[in-house]
Amino acid sequence: MRFFATTFSGLEDVAAAELSSLLSSEAEADIGKVFFTGSPEECVKVNYAAQTVNRVFLLVLREYAETLDEIERLAATVDFREFIDREQSFAVRAERVGMHGFTSLDIAAAVGKAVIESYRAGTGVRLRVDLNNPDIEVYAILRNTELLLGVNTTGESLHRRFYRRGFHRAALSPTVANTLVRLSGWRRNMVLLDPFTGSGTIPLETAIYGLGINPGARRQTLSFEKIQLFKGIDSAKIREELLKREDPGTVEAIGIDISHKSLKPAFDSLETFGRDIGVRFVQGDVFRLVEYVDREVDKVVCNPPFGVRLRLRQPEKFYTDAFTAIAQACPHASLTVIVNKPVTALRAFEKSGYIPLSVRKVLLGDLSSYIFHSVHM
Numbered sequence: 529m530r531f532f533a534t535t536f537s538g539l540e541d542v543a544a545a546e547l548s549s550l551l552s553s554e555a556e557a558d559i560g561k562v563f564f565t566g567s568p569e570e571c572v573k574v575n576y577a578a579q580t581v582n583r584v585f586l587l588v589l590r591e592y593a594e595t596l597d598e599i600e601r602l603a604a605t606v607d608f609r610e611f612i613d614r615e616q617s618f619a620v621r622a623e624r625v626g627m628h629g630f631t632s633l634d635i636a637a638a639v640g641k642a643v644i645e646s647y648r649a650g651t652g653v654r655l656r657v658d659l660n661n662p663d664i665e666v667y668a669i670l671r672n673t674e675l676l677l678g679v680n681t682t683g684e685s686l687h688r689r690f691y692r693r694g695f696h697r698a699a700l701s702p703t704v705a706n707t708l709v710r711l712s713g714w715r716r717n718m719v720l721l722d723p724f725t726g727s728g729t730i731p732l733e734t735a736i737y738g739l740g741i742n743p744g745a746r747r748q749t750l751s752f753e754k755i756q757l758f759k760g761i762d763s764a765k766i767r768e769e770l771l772k773r774e775d776p777g778t779v780e781a782i783g784i785d786i787s788h789k790s791l792k793p794a795f796d797s798l799e800t801f802g803r804d805i806g807v808r809f810v811q812g813d814v815f816r817l818v819e820y821v822d823r824e825v826d827k828v829v830c831n832p833p834f835g836v837r838l839r840l841r842q843p844e845k846f847y848t849d850a851f852t853a854i855a856q857a858c859p860h861a862s863l864t865v866i867v868n869k870p871v872t873a874l875r876a877f878e879k880s881g882y883i884p885l886s887v888r889k890v891l892l893g894d895l896s897s898y899i900f901h902s903v904h905m
Contacts, residue, residue: 530590531571532563532678533581535703538890538899542707543580550577559671560891563587572752572763575682576745576770579706579736582685585667585678586611586757593675596630596638599668603642603677608666609650611679611755617658618643619665621680626672639668639677663754681758682744683751690746691732693796699726700831700866702743704892705733708829711888711901712864714738716779718826721861723814723854725783728794728807730829734781735805742770778806784820786813814850817857825858831866843869847876855881855904863902866890870898877902 540557547555622636
């Protein structure tokens with residue numbers, strides 16, 4: 529069977545590497561997604577264990593289409609009786625990339641009509657549509673002329689972690705934070721510092737990654753449980769085996785933030801783990817970082833304030849002063865940051881003595897961001 533998992537554009541190679549480590553075959557990176565071949569059991573495993581992807585879909589169609597009539601005709605060739613029971617409701621979500629004479633809503637309507645008509649032709653039953661809380665969610669993507677149809681096996685995105693408590697207006701997606709930690713080159717025996725920790729996502733994801741914690745396995749429900757094709761699988765056994773493999777030890781990850789209000793959800797989130805995982809949060813000012821760092825740090829990984837979101841004044845001076853303080857407190861640590869002002873960040877790196885070794889562009893929704901990995905000279 530073929531599946532695909534969604535991720536953020538620019539991070540596909542990291543997600544593909546992670547899924548390849550979970551599967552018996554190699555995953556293939558694509559634009560905003562990762563394709564893989566596997567059994568339904570392996571799809572369940574990915575939903576339970578994956579840390580860098582958002583949703584996992586069963587791929588039911590991959591063809592080329594240019595018109596709505598072609599989309600409807602191709603969708604009608606899929607036998608949805610394999611995935612939808614007679615008593616279940618469904619909805620179609622659509623995404624469109626490129627220049628077309630129709631909208632994403634038009635695509636959803638065309639696919640929805642095809643599902644209803646083909647199902648009724650095969651069973652005599654007219655499926656119920658429920659746009660708010662469907663039992664089965666069909667996902668249609670038209671990228672230029674490539675049409676993908678998938679069945680959502682995840683439900684709510686995997687970036688909604690079990691530990692998240694409270695709200696931070698500039699919080700980083702946990703799947704992106706997890707990827708940042710991986711891109712930094714952090715390993716289990718290293719000390720990681722996040723001097724702009726906010727609600728603590730990067731240090732907490734360091735523990736998720738380093739201890740092999742399975743985020744999806746802590747979900748109350750996942751959508752594959754409602755899909756006909758998965759009903760004969762002992763998912764409870766897969767979940768139990770994954771939980772047994774988790775590392776009971778700790779990591780060394782420190783999160784510092786000047787705002788007590790921001791740190792409150794960080795401490796609350798930490799408590800949900802129910803044990804010591806080695807993550808520590810400290811209230812402190814990044815410009816006085818040397819006063820708070822009490823050990824040799826190997827990796828600094830952070831999401832400094834974005835000017836667009838927080839109306840940061842004089843961003844170049846802010847970044848320069850912050851990076852200088854980081855270099856002073858952590859002289860031997862590499863610095864991995866995600867920013868939305870690459871030119872400003874480059875000037876700040878130069879002024880603070882950092883040399884960027886790599887940069888990658890990432891699309892976080894409609895916001896273009898850039899991940900820099902640098903060392904201090």
